[in-house]
Amino acid sequence: MHKPIHVLNVVAQTGNMEVLCRFLEKMNMHALKAKCLKDINGFLNGSPSISLAIIDIMGFNNTIWDYCKVLREKGIPMLIISSGKNNQAMESGYVYGAKRVLEKPVLMKELATLVKLFIEAER
């Protein structure tokens, strides 16, 4: 029996959180929902090990990069999603440790491939 894969979703907007979680559940992954640092710390201190974090930076201020710092320190691979073409966000994303920065709207097929790739790489 496979060990369940936990993916942490750091998303501010409810609609985006819902569709992202549904997407991951279809991939047989367990989606964890975080909207603030407190939520993130709660999951980091809990028992399930997090294989990947998907972060939608929309709706957060610059504190999002503090969240990324925490996740990077814990060695969790990060996939950042930015709103449209945003060079500054892209640059900051890579600076704070993102494996990949994607622009919205994200193609489901592309995201599925990347999620699988990063999780496999971590195993």
Add this chain to the structure above:
Amino acid sequence: MSEVTDGKNAMLNQKRLSTGIKGLDEIMAGGFLCGYSYLLRGGPGTGKTTFGLHFLSEAAREKVAALYISFEESEEQIRSTASSLGFDISCVEFLDLSPSSEFFVEAQSYDIFSSAEVEREPITDSIVERVKRINPKRVFIDPITQLRYLSTDRFQFHRQILSFLRFLTEFGATILISSEYSPDAPDYDIQFLVHSVMQLETDGDYRTLSVIKYRSSDFTTGKHSYRLTGKGAVVYPKLNPGEFSRSFENNLLPTGIMEMDMLLKGGIERGTINMISGPSGAGKTTLGMQILCAFAQQGGNSVIFSFDEEIGMMKARCESIGMPVGEMADKGLLQLLKLEPTIYSPDHFALIVRNMVEGGNVSNVMIDSTSGYKLAMKGEKLQDHLHTLCKYLQNMGVTVILVTELTKITGDFVITENGISYLADNVIFLRYLEINGEMKKAIGVLKKRLSDFEKTLREFSITQNGIKIGEPLTNLRGILRGEPDWIRNA
């Protein structure tokens, strides 16, 4: 039998479904061919949903399952509309794909994925599940244009719609699809994919329906008017005179006034179109009523369509000069109908006339006046509609009287101001004359297609004893100008 005839027979033998609207069935050569898709295009307020409800409500009569797939209005809203219009949609199943209020309240909007990727699958799953479960024979999709947002590009949309329609027709369903379009979001691509395209248009007061294409079937071309009433949509098929004929004798009908018959050399031939032309107050309506009463007394059911004058006033006026209009109406020989030109469209009026001619055995019709009729055209071409109606009546052996008003009291002689005189077989005209400083009226015949007529004019007056027509005015000249002079050596 030729191949062409074989093909036509095969087409006619194909099973058809009623559209739920009698007039539309007539336009569509009996209705929708079973198992095909039909596109109903129209802007907001053209009644697409109402047409859809008509189509689905037929399922109750046929005792088959029907499915309403809604992308915009909720099931509750649609059921409420259907109930207020009196539709029985008890056997109609709803697939409500419209957004619920939670979409707004609970901030369910998203932008992380395209809506095409997120929504397509659950929507497709819902449709497939519902169709497989209820096996509908009638499906209404309202509006299909919403599906465009579920496709990543035009090619995908084309393939998805085609595949969707095939899926439904494989279940034996006949599909009606509504489509909203605008210059920014045209629907040409959908028009290519369906079996038939119907277009609804409105300018507020006047609504028209036209069939743009109907593969493998005959249909009536042109713009047909329709109305949205408290009981749904009513479609008035455009009249096609060539489809109607009735055998009749072309015998002369006396007008009931001896001098008038002398002018007409015996009377008016049955089945002819007669124009009574003249300025306001000259006595056109009274003369027309007199002629129609005479025809009715000879046994021909007659009807007067008044676009101008109220019936009560018309009756009182006629009876005050000894014309027994009320008595004839009581006997059922004469019917007087007041029509409000702003309410009736030309096609609607034509249907009323048809029902009276075909159902009520009416053989004489008077339209009072062509100006009122023109008002009912609402910008449409008077000549075209009046020509069609008159030709239909003529083919059915009905004698027609057209009362035509001239705006000029005197001056250069004209018969009509609308270019419709070509329609008339016979033209009777009334003129005001000034003779020795006194205003008089004269009557004459300008044209009589089937026989000779008297070329002189006669004095015309309306007295308390009825219409009086005098002796021929043979010693005057310049009568048509309205300013006659006595011929000195007369």
